[in-house]
Amino acid sequence: MSEQSDAAFEVIQSRGVTDGVDVAFILGTGLGNMADAVENPVSIPYADLPGFPELTVSGHDGNLVIGKQEGVNVAYMQGRSHYYERGQPNCMEVPLETLALLGAQIVVLTAAVGSLNADFYPGNLMLVTDHINLNGMNPLIGAKGDGGFVSMVDAYDQRLQRRFKRATLSSGVNIREGVYMWFSGPTFETPSEVKMARMLGADVVGMSIVPEVILARRIGLRAAAVVIVANFGAGFQGGNPSHSETRQVAAQGAITLKRLIRGFLRIKEAEPQ
Secondary structure, eight states: OOHHHHHHHHHHHHOOOOOOSSSSEEEEEOOGGGGOOOEEEEEEEEGTTTTTTOOOOOTTOOEEEEEETTTTEEEEEEEEOOHHTTTTTTTTHHHHHHHTTTTEEEEEEEEEEEEEEEOOOOOOOEEEEEEEOOSSSTTTTOOTTTTTTTOOTOOBOOOHHHHHHHHHHHHHHEEEEEEEOOOOSSSOOHHHHHHHHTTTTTTESSSSSHHHHHHHHHHHEEEEEEEEEEOOOTTTTOOOHHHHHHHHHHHHHHHHHHHHHHHHHSSSOOOOO
8 A cells, every 4th residue: 555545544534434444335326416325424535535636527536434334433535536538547545545454345336338339328327347458558557566467357356246236127127238348538539449348348438437447456456346327429320429417417327326336235245155
């Protein structure tokens, strides 16, 4: 762990957080109000936490919210930093390390995405089963020694996927499953890039999640990702995405995602076999 993550951990403890964290959530564009469900929350601005990102994109509130939800100790990061903001694929390294220091073993990533699948409509939820990264960028580039050679088999934890599927039954939420393809942004994909992504087997495209999954995997956090379809990809089904549309549809989808998260937290996870 870095000196910055140690320092951020000390700040959090100084704000009265003593119980630690079991499950952490990183909230994407327009999803900050997901943290409203936390009981007796302790909210700390990123600006007070060494190594946490300075957010530059609208739709990201920039607070770490810690408390209880459904009897579980949780932490919500209201917003993330993206590669395209500063050209740093490891920009979420310190926050993830800090969550691990707080005791989190599970991190759930959320985001708004563009659909490449005719059956995935705006407002639908999708459970990410795998990803494609052809950017040529990786948050572990430059890692010392052998620290960058991280296996990405089951990067999206199978047990957590099963837990989310069980949660759909109790919460009455439908969820799709599919592959996420990471583009660097900040521009949206071209129609030709969308065609390529579909040919390669992607169901959705987005500008986040992938670096965080890689970093989480390296430090031993189990990761899952649930995304909200905000639009259709450029040129697909008439898609012409915009950031304002992404924020609006994501905020609407957050209502359904809240129900799913409540169901997820209520389920006691089976021990690995």
